[in-house]
Amino acid sequence: MSQAEKMKQGQFTNPETPGYVGFANLPNQVHRKSVKKGFEFTLMVVGESGLGKSTLINSLFLTDLYPERVIPGAAEKIERTVQIEASTVEIEERGVKLRLTVVDTPGYGDAINSQDCFSTIISYIDDQFERYLHDESGLNRRHIVDNRVHCCFYFISPLGHGLKPLDVQFMKAIHNKVNVVPVIAKADTLTLRERERLKRRILDEIDEHGIKIYHLPDAESDEDEDFKEQTRILKASIPFAVVGSNQQIEAKGKKVRGRLYPWGVVEVENPEHNDFLKLRTMLITHMQDLQEVTQDLHYENFRSDRLKRGGRLSSHGYVLPLSPAKAPEPEEMDKDMILQEKEAELRRMQEMIAQMQAKMQKTGEE
Amino acid sequence: MSVPSCQLFDQTKEECGVMQSPLVDFSYVGIDAILEQMRRKAMKQGFELNIMVVGQSGLGKSTLMNTLFKSKVSRKSVLATSQEKIPKTIEIKSISHDIEEKGVRMKLTVIDTPGFGDQINNENCWQPIMKFINDQYEAYLQEEININRKKRIPDSRVHCCIYFIPPTGHCLRPLDVEFMKRLSKVVNIVPVIAKADTLTLEERDFFKKKIREELRSNGIDVYPQKEFDEDAEDRMINEKIREMIPFAVVGSDQEYQVNGRRLLGRKTKWGTIEVENIAHCEFAYLRDLLIRTHMQNIKDITSSIHYEMYRVRRLNESNTAVTQANGIPEHHLSAHEM
Numbered sequence: 001m002s003q004a005e006k007m008k009q010g011q012f013t014n015p016e017t018p019g020y021v022g023f024a025n026l027p028n029q030v031h032r033k034s035v036k037k038g039f040e041f042t043l044m045v046v047g048e049s050g051l052g053k054s055t056l057i058n059s060l061f062l063t064d065l066y067p068e069r070v071i072p073g074a075a076e077k078i079e080r081t082v083q084i085e086a087s088t089v090e091i092e093e094r095g096v097k098l099r100l101t102v103v104d105t106p107g108y109g110d111a112i113n114s115q116d117c118f119s120t121i122i123s124y125i126d127d128q129f130e131r132y133l134h135d136e137s138g139l140n141r142r143h144i145v146d147n148r149v150h151c152c153f154y155f156i157s158p159l160g161h162g163l164k165p166l167d168v169q170f171m172k173a174i175h176n177k178v179n180v181v182p183v184i185a186k187a188d189t190l191t192l193r194e195r196e197r198l199k200r201r202i203l204d205e206i207d208e209h210g211i212k213i214y215h216l217p218d219a220e221s222d223e224d225e226d227f228k229e230q231t232r233i234l235k236a237s238i239p240f241a242v243v244g245s246n247q248q249i250e251a252k253g254k255k256v257r258g259r260l261y262p263w264g265v266v267e268v269e270n271p272e273h274n275d276f277l278k279l280r281t282m283l284i285t286h287m288q289d290l291q292e293v294t295q296d297l298h299y300e301n302f303r304s305d306r307l308k309r310g311g312r313l314s315s316h317g318y319v320l321p322l323s324p325a326k327a328p329e330p331e332e333m334d335k336d337m338i339l340q341e342k343e344a345e346l347r348r349m350q351e352m353i354a355q356m357q358a359k360m361q362k363t364g365e366e
Numbered sequence: 367m368s369v370p371s372c373q374l375f376d377q378t379k380e381e382c383g384v385m386q387s388p389l390v391d392f393s394y395v396g397i398d399a400i401l402e403q404m405r406r407k408a409m410k411q412g413f414e415l416n417i418m419v420v421g422q423s424g425l426g427k428s429t430l431m432n433t434l435f436k437s438k439v440s441r442k443s444v445l446a447t448s449q450e451k452i453p454k455t456i457e458i459k460s461i462s463h464d465i466e467e468k469g470v471r472m473k474l475t476v477i478d479t480p481g482f483g484d485q486i487n488n489e490n491c492w493q494p495i496m497k498f499i500n501d502q503y504e505a506y507l508q509e510e511i512n513i514n515r516k517k518r519i520p521d522s523r524v525h526c527c528i529y530f531i532p533p534t535g536h537c538l539r540p541l542d543v544e545f546m547k548r549l550s551k552v553v554n555i556v557p558v559i560a561k562a563d564t565l566t567l568e569e570r571d572f573f574k575k576k577i578r579e580e581l582r583s584n585g586i587d588v589y590p591q592k593e594f595d596e597d598a599e600d601r602m603i604n605e606k607i608r609e610m611i612p613f614a615v616v617g618s619d620q621e622y623q624v625n626g627r628r629l630l631g632r633k634t635k636w637g638t639i640e641v642e643n644i645a646h647c648e649f650a651y652l653r654d655l656l657i658r659t660h661m662q663n664i665k666d667i668t669s670s671i672h673y674e675m676y677r678v679r680r681l682n683e684s685n686t687a688v689t690q691a692n693g694i695p696e697h698h699l700s701a702h703e704m
Contacts, residue, residue, distance in 0.1 A: 048534075111540060114488075115486055158564075159424040159532060166486045189563060191632055259566055261639075262567065262645050264636035
C-alpha cells in the first residue's frame with residue numbers, strides 16, 4: 001500500500017518515512033480534538049400550538065426534552081404572551097458528545113391578535129448575538145459559550161393552502177438573523193398529491209415574498225456519487241413534510257415508531273410515508289454547515305450592524321480598544337469633528353484679528 | 367288502528383266503504399290523516415335550509431359541505447377560483463342550490479365565510495358574521511310586520527352554524543372560545559373537529575373531553591342546547607349526542623374502491639380512510655344529526671327561540687325610541703345583552 005493510500009485511510013504513518021512531511025495528519029488531529037471538545041448546537045422551534053413540535057424534537061433526538069409538560073387551556077392562553085424556553089441536553093453517541101439546546105417558543109400564534117408575537121423571539125436571537133459579540137471582544141476568550149441560534153425550524157400547518165400571513169411576516173423578520181428551515185408538520189393529514197401541491201405552493205410563496213430560507217450546499221465535485229445523489233434528493237424535498245412519534249407500534253410483525261390509526265399505521269421512519277428521515281439526515285450532515293453559515297453570515301451581519309450603530313461596547317469597567325482595522329469610523333469621525341471645530345475656531349480668530357487690525361489702521365490714520 | 371283508513375283524499379267515500387272490511391271501527395275519527403296531508407303539502411312546497419360554515423382556511427369546509435349533500439354545493443365548486451388566496455377581510459358568500467331526493471325538494475343555502483381567523487390580527491373577526499346573522503333576522507322581521515306581507519316569508523335566517531375546530535389535539539384556542547361564546551347566543555352552533563384523520567383514537571377522545579370541559583367552563587351552549595329539550599325522550603336522545611360532540615369529521619368527494627365497494631374516502635400510502643365508516647370518523651353522526659334526525663328541530667329552535675329573542679329585543683328598542691321621543695322616561699325593559 002502506497003503512502004498516499006495509507007494517508008487516505010487515516011492510518012498512522014511513521015513520520016520517519018522518506019518523502020513525507022506529515023501535515024496530511026492534520027485532519028485527524030482536528031477530528032480528535034473536536035471529538036474531545038464536543039459539539040454545541042442550538043436549535044429553535046417556532047410554530048403554532050398543536051403542530052407536533054415537541055413530539056418531533058423528541059423523535060429527532062430520541063430523548064424526552066419535556067418530561068413535565070403541562071399544556072395550558074384556552075383561558076390561560078388569552079393572557080399569555082410568547083415565552084422563550086430553552087432546554088439543554090447532552091447526548092452522546094459513539095464517543096461523540098453533543099450539547100444540544102432546544103429553544104421553544106410557546107404562545108406563538110396563539111393569541112387572537114398575533115401582531116407582536118415575534119418581537120420576543122427576535123430579541124432573544126439578537127441577545128445571543130450580542131452576548132457572543134461581547135464575549136468575543138473580551139479579554140479572556142478561552143471559554144466562549146456559543147448560545148447563538150444555529151437553526152430555526154419553522155412549522156407550517158398542513159391544513160392551509162400554503163403560507164399564512166403570519167408565517168410570511170415572521171420568516172421575513174428572521175431570515176437575515178438565523179437559518180430558517182421550513183417544515184410541514186403533521187404530514188399524515190395529507191395524501192401524496194396534496195403534499196406535493198402544498199410543497200410547490202409553499203416554495204412559490206417563499207419566492208414571491210423574497211424569503212431567504214437555508215439552502216443546502218451543493219455537493220463538491222469530488223464527493224462520491226451516493227453523497228451527491230443524497231444531496232440532490234434532499235434539496236428536492238424541501239420543505240420537508242414530517243410526522244413525529246415516540247410510540248412503538250407493532251406493524252407487520254416488527255416494532256416501528258409510528259402512529260396507529262383505524263385505517264393503518266403511519267411509520268415515522270418510512271421514507272414513503274413522510275420526510276422525517278430526510279430531515280434528520282439534513283440536520284446531522286449539515287450541522288457543521290449550519291454553524292458556519294450562522295458564524296460567517298448572520299453573525300457577521302449582526303456584528304457590522306451593531307458596530308456601525310453603537311461604536312463602543314463597554315462593560316465590567318473597561319473600555320474596549322477598537323481595533324483600527326475593524327471599526328475605524330467612530331474614532332475617525334471624532335477626530336474629524338475635532339479638526340473641523342479647531343479649524344472653525346482658527347478662522348474665527350483670524351477674522352477677529354483682521355477686524356482689530358483694520359480698526360487699528362483706521363484709528364492710526366485719524 | 368289496523369283498519370285501513372281513507373288516506374288518499376281523492377278517494378270518494380264509497381270507494382272507502384268498498385275497501386273497508388266488515389269490521390268497521392266506529393271509534394276511529396281519522397285525525398292522524400293530517401300527517402299525510404302535511405306530507406303532501408311539504409312535498410309541494412319544499413324545504414329551506416340555511417347552513418353557515420365558519421373556520422380558518424384549509425379546514426375542509428367546502429369539501430365537507432359537498433360530502434354532506436353528495437353534490438357540489440360549496441362556494442369552491444360554484445365559483446371557479448384557481449388560486450385560493452386568503453382575502454384581506456372576512457367576506458360572507460351565500461350560495462343556494464335546489465336539490466331533490468325522492469320527490470322531496472330542498473333549497474339549500476350554504477353561507478361561507480372566507481377570511482375568518484386567517485389574519486395576523488383577528489380581533490373582532492366575529493363582527494361581520496354577527497351582523498350578517500342579525501341582518502337576516504331583521505329582514506324576516508321587516509317582512510313579518512309588513513301590513514301586506516307575503517304568504518310564505520322567504521326564510522334566509524341562518525338555521526345552523528357549523529364551526530370548524532382545527533385538530534391540534536390540545537384544547538380550544540382563544541379565538542374559538544371568543545367566537546362560540548358570542549355566537550351561541552344568536553344561532554345554533556354545531557362544533558366539529560375538522561380533518562380528524564390527523565388524530566389517533568386516544569388523541570381524539572382526549573381532545574373531545576378537553577373541548578367539552580372548556581365549553582362548559584366558558585358557559586357556551588352549543589346545539590343541542592340543554593335548556594331547549596322538550597321532554598324526557600328528547601333529553602335522552604340529546605344527552606347521547608351531547609356526549610359525543612364535537613364530532614370528529616373527515617370530508618371527501620372522491621370515491622375509491624374498497625373491498626369491492628365504491629366508497630367516499632381519502633387514499634394514503636398507509637391505508638384508505640372511509641368517510642362514512644364510523645370506525646374511522648364521525649361524519650355519519652354529523653350527517654344524521656343535521657339532516658336525518660334533527661333538521662326540523664334546528665329550524666324550529668331558530669325560529670321559535672333565536673328569532674324570537676331578536677324580535678323581542680328589536681321591538682323593545684323601538685319602544686324605548688318612541689318613549690324617548692315623546693319625553694316619557696324609559697322603564698327598564700329587559701334587553702338581552704349580546
